[in-house]
Amino acid sequence: MSNVSLTSAIPLLLKAVPRSRNFEAVLLFWVAGIHAFALSQIQLAVNQVMSWDMLLYWAPPTVSAWILHYVLRKYALNADGLLLPLAFLLNGLGIAMIYRLDLAEITRGGTDLFAERQVWLSCFAMLIAAVVVRLIPNPLTLRRFPYLAGAGAVILLMLPAAPVIGRTVNGATLWVGIGELSFQPGEIAKILLAIFFAGYLVSRKGPLSEIGSRVLGMKIPGAKDLGPVLLFWVASIGVLVIQRDLGTSILYFGLFLVMIYTATGRAFYVGIGMVMMITGALVASRLFEYVGSRFESWLNPLSQENYTAAGGSYQLVQGLFGMAHGDVIGSGLGSGFPQLIPLAESDFIFAALGEELGLAGVFAILAVYLLIVYRGLRVANTHQDEFSKLLALGLAFVIGLQVFIVCGGVMGLLPLTGLTTPFLAAGGSSLLANWSIIGLLLIMSDSSLKRVSA
Amino acid sequence: MSELALFLVRIGFVAVLWVFILSLLSVIRADLYGRRVISRIARQNAPQLTAGSAASLGIDDSGVFEPTQIAVLTGRTAGTNISLEGKKEVLIGRAPSSDMVISDEFASSMHAKLVLVGQDWVLQDLNSTNGTHLDGKKITTPVTIKAGMTIRIGTTTFELRS
Numbered sequence: 001m002s003n004v005s006l007t008s009a010i011p012l013l014l015k016a017v018p019r020s021r022n023f024e025a026v027l028l029f030w031v032a033g034i035h036a037f038a039l040s041q042i043q044l045a046v047n048q049v050m051s052w053d054m055l056l057y058w059a060p061p062t063v064s065a066w067i068l069h070y071v072l073r074k075y076a077l078n079a080d081g082l083l084l085p086l087a088f089l090l091n092g093l094g095i096a097m098i099y100r101l102d103l104a105e106i107t108r109g110g111t112d113l114f115a116e117r118q119v120w121l122s123c124f125a126m127l128i129a130a131v132v133v134r135l136i137p138n139p140l141t142l143r144r145f146p147y148l149a150g151a152g153a154v155i156l157l158m159l160p161a162a163p164v165i166g167r168t169v170n171g172a173t174l175w176v177g178i179g180e181l182s183f184q185p186g187e188i189a190k191i192l193l194a195i196f197f198a199g200y201l202v203s204r205k206g207p208l209s210e211i212g213s214r215v216l217g218m219k220i221p222g223a224k225d226l227g228p229v230l231l232f233w234v235a236s237i238g239v240l241v242i243q244r245d246l247g248t249s250i251l252y253f254g255l256f257l258v259m260i261y262t263a264t265g266r267a268f269y270v271g272i273g274m275v276m277m278i279t280g281a282l283v284a285s286r287l288f289e290y291v292g293s294r295f296e297s298w299l300n301p302l303s304q305e306n307y308t309a310a311g312g313s314y315q316l317v318q319g320l321f322g323m324a325h326g327d328v329i330g331s332g333l334g335s336g337f338p339q340l341i342p343l344a345e346s347d348f349i350f351a352a353l354g355e356e357l358g359l360a361g362v363f364a365i366l367a368v369y370l371l372i373v374y375r376g377l378r379v380a381n382t383h384q385d386e387f388s389k390l391l392a393l394g395l396a397f398v399i400g401l402q403v404f405i406v407c408g409g410v411m412g413l414l415p416l417t418g419l420t421t422p423f424l425a426a427g428g429s430s431l432l433a434n435w436s437i438i439g440l441l442l443i444m445s446d447s448s449l450k451r452v453s454a
Numbered sequence: 455m456s457e458l459a460l461f462l463v464r465i466g467f468v469a470v471l472w473v474f475i476l477s478l479l480s481v482i483r484a485d486l487y488g489r490r491v492i493s494r495i496a497r498q499n500a501p502q503l504t505a506g507s508a509a510s511l512g513i514d515d516s517g518v519f520e521p522t523q524i525a526v527l528t529g530r531t532a533g534t535n536i537s538l539e540g541k542k543e544v545l546i547g548r549a550p551s552s553d554m555v556i557s558d559e560f561a562s563s564m565h566a567k568l569v570l571v572g573q574d575w576v577l578q579d580l581n582s583t584n585g586t587h588l589d590g591k592k593i594t595t596p597v598t599i600k601a602g603m604t605i606r607i608g609t610t611t612f613e614l615r616s
Contacts, residue, residue, distance in 0.1 A: 023481065027474075034470055041463055082478060089474070140581045332464035357468055364471040371478060384569060384596060385578065447595075 020081030021073055027085035028069060032062045035092035038333055042096060045334025046103045057099050060119050061092055064126040071130040075137065076446035080379065083445070086372050087423055087438045090365070091122050091431070094424035096333065097345075097352055104339035114345045114426045121428040125435035132439030139388045139444050146199025153192035154235075156185035161242045172245040172290075172418040186248050187420070187433035191440070193252060194259070194394035201263035202387045232256050233273070237280045244290050246281060247405050247417020253277050254401045259394050291415075298415040315342045319351030319410055323362075330358025345426045350410045353424070366407070369422075373400040376441050383448035392444045395437045519601040521575060521614035524568075529610030530557055538575075538614070544568040546607065547580075560584045560608030568614075574598045575614060577605060584608060 039054045065088045072079050099115040106113075136142065142149070160166045160173045167175040167182060175182050233253065240249035257273040260266075285295040297306050297313035301320070306313040318341040325336060338344045338352035345352075354362045376396020383389045399422050406421045408414035420430035524536040524544070536554055538544070544553045547565040556565065562582040569576045578596040579586040586593050587606040599605070604613050 027478075030474060034474065037467060037470060041467060044463075045460075082481060086478075138581065144581065329465060329468055332460065333467060335460070335464070357471075360468045361471060364468065364475060367475050371475070371482075374482070384571070384576070 018078050018081075020079065021069075021077060024069060024072070024081040024084055027082070028062075028065055028088065031085050031089045031092065032058070032065075034089065035062070035096060038093060038096035039099065041332070042100045042103065042334040045332060046100065046107070057095055057115060057119055058092075060123045061088070061095065061126070064123040068126050068130045068133075071133050072442060076133050076443055078446045079133075079442040080375050080445035082371060082375050083438050083441055086368050086375070087435065088126075090368055090423035091126075093353070093365070094349060094421075094426070095119055095122060097338075097349055097356070097424070098426050100334055100356070101339055101345050101352065103334075108339070117428075118426050118431075121431050125428070125431040128432060129435040129439035129442075132436055133443055136440070136443055139391065139440070139447060140385065142195050142391070143199050143202070143387045146196050149192040149199070150196035153189040153196060156189040156192070157239055158242070159185045173243045174245055174248065174418050184420070184427065184429035186243070187429040188436075190251065190255065190398050191395070191433060191436060193255060194391055194398060197256060197259040197394060198387050198390035201259055201390060233276050233280070236277070237284070240280065240284055240291075241288075243418075244288060245418040246284070246291055246294065246415060247409070247419040250277065250281070250405060250417075251398065251401055251419060255394055255398050258397050258401075259390055262393055263390060294415045294417075298409075298412065301412055315348065316410075316412060316416060318342065319348050319354075320412055322351050322355035323411070326355040326358045328359045330354075330356050330361050332356060346420065347416075347418075347425065348410060349424045349426070350407050350421050354410075365424075366403070369400065369403045372438075373397070375445075379441055379445045379448055383444060385447075388444045388447065392441060395440055399434065399437060519614075519616065520573060521599070521601075521616050523615055524554065524612050525615050526610065526612045527604070529608070529612075531610070542570045547582075556607055556610050558608035558610050561610070565607055566605075568599070569596075571598075582607075 035058055036054075039058055040050050043050045043054060065084065068084060072084070095115060095118050098118050102113045102115045105111075159176045160168075162176070165176045165178060166173060167177045169175055174184055174186055176185055177183070236249045236253040236256075239252060240246060243249075253273065254277075257270050260269045260273075281291075285292045293309070293311060297316060300306055301313040301316050303313075307317055308314070322336065322338055322341055325331060330336070333356050336352075336355040338355050341348045341351055350362070350365075353365060357364070373396045376392055376399070380389045380393035380396065383392060402419055402422055405414060405417055406419050409416040409419075420427055422430065422434045522538055524538065526532050526534050526536075536544075541553070545564065545567045546552055546554045546556060546561075547563050548556060548558070548561045549563040552564070560583075562580070562584070564580050565582040566577060566579050566586040569578065576596045576598050577586065577588060577593065579593055584607075588597055588599075589603050590606075599614050601616070602613070604611055
């Protein structure tokens, strides 16, 4: 065979199987190996022996990830190759940490176990992502119902305040529950809100970005076009009042500001929006005792009064002690004391990982989040359609902002909120919402590469 | 296990995490610095490769097609022209706010759009009910328009002219 025919065959081969899919397969093997490493290290450190129990926590998520990979090969061949392995890595690390906390709970004689449930919820969430990829081949389909999505989001946000099904946990009204089942509707609402904003802003972009007079070098929009900003500010404050959770309110308003800024290119919206939000938060901390006590614990976590108060800074301080104990390289999985932090498996999983993996490990986890957000922004950057651009940007940003709010809260840099750590924390609604976001980003990355095919 | 072995395992896990993340940088580098350019010598040795890739990218060497107007051929507005000068995007549909209004019961309110990508106009269907046809074929993905191609939406047909 001559040299020439071989080189001319290369583009054809590359076209048949995109590099991203094969790279994804290699990364999935690698991530599954990392998960096995984590689980065996935990078993050795806590029980001193390895047992086959490990397979229960390792095999089902791995199989689900491979099913999602197969669906991508079949229906979205050109989708981004990094998103799935990155999200899967975080999900598996979360399961490993929750399993480690379960082992500590068993040693303590407790029965509050979460790991097995988390395994099956992760599988379910990954399969939902596969269904999203299969059923929504074209993201433009979502553009047809922006107002329906907006109305759906509002209803979901109101649900926790509904009389029978609404539930208040630790002071924040974020849950709905029927019997044993409970659900956090705000997590799904963030996806619907991103769809609504993208659809709305694509059609209203012109008036929002061009009308207005120039004052001090900034274009000030006319009163009519400030309407939506004001309306949404009132709505976020409404969420804050109903749910009594600052994090959720900031998350939705931040999503709105970033999307309107990207659609119109006007820094004015961000400026006025941030001033309005900070004012709202400060007023809320004065008016609502619950929000105020969170502020107080944030500003003075180590004061004896806050430490011993019910719902005070005890949890935060335990997390800080844990992370300090972890030092740079951590105590090693299974060798620290993360079980001493209340709610270490959900709200404070970041502190638990910080203790056992140390600063180096926490930076690695944050780097993985950074890569997920970066891949999402890359989809927004390369996609040709404006609606998909805005939606991809919104979805990527919402993951980034949520990580910022949660991790900032756990590290004591921001007031503590009721948001969940995406992919890591125990909880079905969060897994479901974040894996759906990954599914949507995957299909949008697939269609972004389909542009010049004449 | 001995202290040393535990220490190595402890370091090892964080190291494996970092090796994983750093290995992804090889992919990201391509985003930041662009694709690797084939050297001139390699190009001389493999002329088929460059010829093949130019054709698959749809580059026409026989002169660049730079349309300046849309000419409506059939339909209610037949005979009219719409200028493309200075435009980057043309929204086509029944909605009065469209750049090119098509009053045709088979057209959707936001039916399709033309987007200027570099030098080329790309036609994209916006999930319309009855579809957008290019040279008689219904399009499913965005397509680059070349000289002489006819676009049909409902009973209206038009083409791009320079």
